[in-house]
Amino acid sequence: xxxxxxxxxxAEHSELRILGFLCNWCSYGGADTAGVARATQPTDLRIxxxxxxxxxxxxxxxxxxxxxxxxxxxxxxxxxxxHYSAGNxxxxxxxxxxxxxxxxxxxxxxxxxxxxxxxxEGERWKQVVTRFTEQIHALGPAPKFEDSHPLHxxxxxALAPLAPLGTGDPQLLSSxxxxxxxxxxxxxxVIGWKEGRDGLHTVPHFIRTEADLEELRIGPFAIHNLxxxxxxxxxxxxxxxxxxxxxxxxxxxxxxxxxKREDVFLFAxxxxxxxxxxxxxxxxxxxxxxxxxxxxDKTVTVVADGKEHHFPISQYAPSKCYxxxxxxxxxxxxxLGNATQIQGTPQTPPELAMLDAMSLSERxxxxxxxxxxxxxxxxxxxxxxxxxxRDYCVSDSRDPHWMSQSDATREKLFFQVIHTLHxxxxxxxxxxxxxxxxxxxxxxxxxxxxxxxxxxxFSGYEPGTDPKAVPPLxxxxxxxxxxxxREWK
Ligand code: FES
Numbered sequence: 001x002x003x004x005x006x007x008x009x010x011a012e013h014s015e016l017r018i019l020g021f022l023c024n025w026c027s028y029g030g031a032d033t034a035g036v037a038r039a040t041q042p043t044d045l046r047i048x049x050x051x052x053x054x055x056x057x058x059x060x061x062x063x064x065x066x067x068x069x070x071x072x073x074x075x076x077x078x079x080x081x082x083h084y085s086a087g088n089x090x091x092x093x094x095x096x097x098x099x100x101x102x103x104x105x106x107x108x109x110x111x112x113x114x115x116x117x118x119x120x121e122g123e124r125w126k127q128v129v130t131r132f133t134e135q136i137h138a139l140g141p142a143p144k145f146e147d148s149h150p151l152h153x154x155x156x157x158a159l160a161p162l163a164p165l166g167t168g169d170p171q172l173l174s175s176x177x178x179x180x181x182x183x184x185x186x187x188x189x190v191i192g193w194k195e196g197r198d199g200l201h202t203v204p205h206f207i208r209t210e211a212d213l214e215e216l217r218i219g220p221f222a223i224h225n226l227x228x229x230x231x232x233x234x235x236x237x238x239x240x241x242x243x244x245x246x247x248x249x250x251x252x253x254x255x256x257x258x259x260k261r262e263d264v265f266l267f268a269x270x271x272x273x274x275x276x277x278x279x280x281x282x283x284x285x286x287x288x289x290x291x292x293x294x295x296x297d298k299t300v301t302v303v304a305d306g307k308e309h310h311f312p313i314s315q316y317a318p319s320k321c322y323x324x325x326x327x328x329x330x331x332x333x334x335x336l337g338n339a340t341q342i343q344g345t346p347q348t349p350p351e352l353a354m355l356d357a358m359s360l361s362e363r364x365x366x367x368x369x370x371x372x373x374x375x376x377x378x379x380x381x382x383x384x385x386x387x388x389x390r391d392y393c394v395s396d397s398r399d400p401h402w403m404s405q406s407d408a409t410r411e412k413l414f415f416q417v418i419h420t421l422h423x424x425x426x427x428x429x430x431x432x433x434x435x436x437x438x439x440x441x442x443x444x445x446x447x448x449x450x451x452x453x454x455x456x457x458f459s460g461y462e463p464g465t466d467p468k469a470v471p472p473l474x475x476x477x478x479x480x481x482x483x484x485x486r487e488w489k
Contacts, residue, residue, distance in 0.1 A: 004139065006385050010057070015043065015044045015068045015069065016044050016070040016136055016137060016141060017044070017046070017068060017071075017222055018044045018045045018046065018067050018069065018070060018071040018072070018073065018132070018133060018136055019045070019048065019064045019071070019072045019073070019245065020045045020046065020048065020072075020074070020075065020129075021047055021048050021049070021050050021056045021060065021061075021072070021073070021074045021075070021195075022047050022049055022071045022075050022076075022327070023050060023052050023053045023076040023077055023082075023083075023087075024049050024050065024051050024052070024083075024089075025051075025052070025077060025082075025083040025119070026049070026075075026076060026077035026081065026083075026116070026117060026118045027053075027075035027076055027077070027116075027117040027118075027119075027125070028049050028077070028118050028119075028120050029118075029119025029120075029165065030046065030075075030117040030118055030121045030122060030123075030125040031117075031125050031129075031316075031348040032119075032122075033119060033120060033121070033122030033125065034123070034125045034126045034216050034376045035122075036121035036122075036131075037122050039125075039126040039387075040126070040127075041126045041130055041380045042129060042133035042134075043117060044133050044136070044137075044223075044249075045073065045129055045132075049085075050191070051088035052076065052077075052082060052083060052084050052088070052091075053074055053075070053076025053077070053082070053087055053091040053095075053114070054076075054082070054084065054086070054087025054088060054090050054091045055069040055075075055087070055226070056074050056091055056094075056095070056423055057094075057329075058094050058095060058097070058098035058420060058470070059369070059402070059417070060140065060353065061095075061098060061410060061418050062102075062129070062414070063075070063096065063111055063376070063402070063414065065102070065107055065111060065112070065142065066145065066410055066413075066417075068113065068144070068319060069111075069142070070134065070136050070139075070140075070141055070142045070144070071111045071112070071130050071133075071135070071136035071139075071142075071281075072111065073113055073114070073115070073129075073293060074091070074095060074112075074114035074115075074480075075114065075115050075116065075125075076088045076091060076114075076116055077116060077118060077120055078117075079092070079478065080114065080115040080478070081116075081118060081295050083152065086476060088116065089476035089477075090473075090476055091114070092114075092476070092480065092483060092485060093457075093458075093472060093473055093475075093476055093483070094332050094424075094473055095112075095114045095485075096133075096210065096457060096485065097421075097424050097425075097450070097453055097454065097457065097473070097482045098112065098481075099112055099114075100453040100456070100457070101420070101421070101424075101449065101450055101453055103360060103363070104355060104363065104445070104446060104449040105363065105364065105367060105417065105446075106143075106148075106241060106360045106361060106362070106363035106364025106365070106366075106367060106414070106472060107142075107360070107364070108139060109172065109186075109362055110135055110139060111136065111139060112415070113132055113135070114485060115128055115485065115486075115489070116431075116485075116486075116489060117132055119262065120292055123478070125330060127489070128489075133291060136270045142202065142446070143361065143364060144408045145368060145409070146410065147180075147363060148364045148365040148368050149365055149367050149368075150324075150365060150372065151362055151365035151369055152369050153354060153358075153362075153366055153367045153369075154248050155319075155351050155354050155442060156350055156353075156354065157175070157279070157315070157319075157348050157350050159323050159347060159353065160314070160347075161317040161321045161324075161347075162321065162322065162324055162342050162343065162344050162346065162347070163314070163342075164272060164315040164340055164343065164346060165272055165273035165298075165314045165321065166272040166297050166298045166313055166314075167219050167220050167295040167296070167297055167298065167299070167300065167313060168219045168220070168270065168272045168274065169270075169337060170219075170220070170295070172218065172219075172242065172269075172270075172336065172337050173217075173218055175214065175220075175336065176216065176218060176241070176269070176335070176336050177213045177216055179267065179334060179336055179355070180192075180207065180213060180216075180239065180267065181210055181213060183239060183265065183267075183334070183443075184207070184209075184210065184213075184239075185241045185282070186237065186265075187237045187238065187265060188233070188237050188238060188334065189206050189207065189208050189233070189236070189238055189239070190207040190238070190239035190240065190241070190265075190267070191204060191205070191207070191208075191226045191229055191238065191239070191240045191241065192204075192205045192207055192216050192217075192218070192222075192226070192241045193205050193216065193217045193218065193222050193223065193226075193241070194215040194216060194241065195215060195217060195225065196215055197250060198289075199286060199290050199293045200221075200280070200290050200293060200300075200302055201277065202217050202221040202222070202223055202224070203224075204224050204229065204283065205217075205354045206306075207239075212457070213443055218241070218269060219221045220273065220274050220275045220295070220300055220313055221274070221275070222241065222243060222269060222271070222274060223274050223277060223435065224383075224432070224435075225245070225246045225249055225383075225385055225430040225431075226241065226242070226246060226430045227240065227242065227246050227247075227249035227250045227253060227385045227430075228249075228383060228384070228385040228432060228445055230259045230264060230385075231253065231256075231258045231388055231399060233263075234259070234263075234290075235263070236263065237263055237264075237265065238263060238264055238265070239264075239265040239266075239267060240264060240265070240266060240267065241267045241269055241327075242266055242267065242268060242269065242329045242332070242338070243269055243271040243274075243326065243327075243329070244268075244271055244324065244325075244326035244327045244328050244330075244358065245271075245320060245335050245428065245429070245430050245431075246247075246300070246329070246435055247266065247268065247326070247328075247329030247330065247331070247332065247431060247464075248326070248423075248428035248430070248462075248464025248465065249271045249385040249386065249428050249430055249464060250264065250266065250329075250464075251330075251331070251428075251465065251466070251467050252378070252385075252386060252428055252463050252464040253385065253386075253462075253465040254425060255464075255466075255467050255468075255469060256386075256471075257411040257472065258388055258390075261415050261467070264326065265331065265333045265334070266329055266331070266332040266333045266334070267333070267334050267336055268328050268332030268334065268335045268336060268414075269328070269329075269331035269336055270314065270327060270328050270336070270337045270338060270339040270340065271315040271327050271328065271339075272327070272340055273314070273317040273321050274318065274321070274409050275300060275311060275313065275316050275317075275318075276318035276319075276366070276435075277319060277435070277446065278434075278435070278437075278440050279316055279372075280311055280316055282301075282440075283309055283311075284302070284304050284309060287304040287305045288305050289304065289305060290302060290303070290304050291303045291304070297313060298312055298313060298314065299312045299313070300313070300316075301359075303304040303443065314445030315436055318431055318434075319350055319351055319431065319434075319442075320347040320349065320429055320430065320433065320444070321428065322346070322347045322349045322350060323346040323348070323448070324342060324346065325342070325346055325349060325462070327339040327340055327341075330465075331467075339486060342351070349444070349445070351442040351445040351448075352445045352448045352449055352452075353444055354445075355449070359422045366367065367409075367413050368409055370441045370442065371412045371413045371441065372409045372412075373439040373441060374409070374412040374441060375438070375439060376398050376407065376412060376415075377438060378393075378395070379436040379437060379438060380416075380419065380432075380433035380443055381395070381419060381433075382436070383432040383433065383435070383436035384419070384423070384433055385428075385430065385432065386423055386428070387419065387423070394418055395415050395418060402418065403415060403418075416443055416446055417446075419484050420435070420442075420446045420447055420450050421432070421450070422451075422452060423447060423450070424450050424473055425437070425454050425458075425461065425463060425471040425472045425473045425474075426453055426471055427447045427450065427463060428446060428463050428464035429433055429444070429451055431444050433447065453465070454472060456482065457472070457480075457482045457483060458472040459481065460484070
């Protein structure tokens with residue numbers, strides 16, 4: 001690039017680490033024009049030239065901020081001027097989602113901006129780089145994840161999940177078995193739940209014969225989202241038992257052409273809530289035997305090693321039940337019972353509400369303490385119904401080398417950022433990631449926050465509700481209703 005004349009922007013801070021991703025066709029040319037004109041501008045910015053702003057993966061920015069950048073600027077061609085027609089339109093949606101997502105990690109969103117500068121706009125480039133550099137200097141050096149003191153915070157699960165919650169109709173099991181028995185000859189397999197290591201814990205159950213039906217469990221023990229298994233059965237006719245939330249994953253898999261509707265038979269179960277087994281296990285602690293297990297209409301009562309424990313569903317529902325919008329699958333092939341109507345309006349799930357109430361530095365400290373427990377088992381990824389490229393997962397890739405094998409908490413949180421951003425506009429909030437986490441990290445809150453951002457930016461878009469809908473990050477509008485990027489000049 002032609003010579004840039006430096007300007008000492010701030011006497012208090014020495015130069016900060018600011019990274020710029022500039023589109024080759026416009027903004028890089030604009031920076032060059034400013035340089036040729038010998039425009040005075042700050043020298044903190046380190047420029048990476050990219051073919052188009054559409055080439056900028058939001059993870060580039062997140063990785064830079066995680067690894068010590070004090071600020072990141074992306075600049076491309078003005079809308080309608082992209083050399084590749086629409087690269088900047090796609091970029092705008094992705095970058096706006098990232099900007100709204102950063103605060104949940106404890107990162108100030110003002111550390112990242114994106115804008116448009118054409119090749120002839122040397123003067124505008126000078127203003128952009130000066131303003132952004134001043135903005136970052138006003139914020140000062142970015143707080144380091146390593147420097148924050150771990151903050152151990154307990155989630156207040158006392159918020160009331162949406163009523164009515166309970167253990168469901170005890171008579172339902174026999175009619176479900178009968179319905180599956182009749183349909184089974186037409187199917188290769190029906191996926192449900194059965195008893196696992198003891199009567200309290202269930203595991204997925206692959207029903208191929210009438211004898212297998214005897215082991216079926218439902219009610220508050222219908223815990224796993226079985227849609228996770230569907231992409232593995234391509235070309236087979238599979239029946240699957242789904243709760244309202246699980247059915248959204250099926251719809252999302254259909255949206256992405258990962259399964260075929262004619263290959264899947266949906267048995268819709270009415271749901272009145274399930275048990276959050278993480279919290280149940282915490283209460284039970286270590287035990288040898290479950291000696292008795294009873295359910296009344298509201299509570300599961302367990303006797304473990306002679307000690308009685310009561311688990312009312314209204315107090316032991318997982319966080320996804322707080323924002324439930326559908327107690328029964330919408331587009332099922334067979335309805336097995338009647339859904340209860342939800343009373344009240346969906347609430348902010350408790351873990352997300354706790355993060356909302358924290359300052360940016362508290363959130364960073366919270367994630368530091370929470371992610372310190374992560375053992376990098378990737379159960380969150382493997383149980384996610386929408387995480388379908390696990391053989392080519394970027395966390396395993398060495399080319400490009402997105403993540404190191406280090407057990408630093410920063411690296412572990414960065415994997416959660418990758419997972420969340422790859423699920424943006426696709427995650428249905430089924431909570432399998434958090435359910436399968438062996439150390440109980442509330443990672444679902446990251447996905448729930450991202451889903452909230454998607455709803456706010458894209459007119460209430462809900463993944464998994466319309467099999468024909470195009471996910472928002474796969475499309476664009478020339479004029480976006482809720483994105484006002486041109487207000488930052
Ligand atoms: Fe410049 Fe696409 S070529 S933004």
